[in-house]
Amino acid sequence: MKITTSVIPFKLVYLIPIGDKVTVAPKVGVSYMLVNGTFGAQSGSGQSVDPMLGLHVEVDLSREWGLRGQIERYTGSVDLFGLGTFNQRFVVASFGGVVRW
Secondary structure (H helix, E strand, C coil): CEEEEEEEEEEEECCEEECCCEEEEEEEEEEEEEEEEEECCEEEEEEEEEEEEEEEEEEECCCCEEEEEEEEEEEEEEECCCCCEEEEEEEEEEEEEEECC
């Protein structure tokens, strides 16, 4: 079995400053999920639109740079190969630095 998943998120973000150094941004929206797969000689595809949630945090360490982290949760349900509903739930986390000039 081979499954390929593509996700296109559409999200709304609201920036909430906490003090002078920290910014928190909750994310809500929907994600369009497209799933293609093969199972033996069968091939199938499906798509779904489901809610997504996320959180973004940014910390200023100086005037020029800081740290950023975010986590987003995606879900989707499709019917592949006529065998019933295939559910996908996954979380994407990313961390890195921010440079301003």
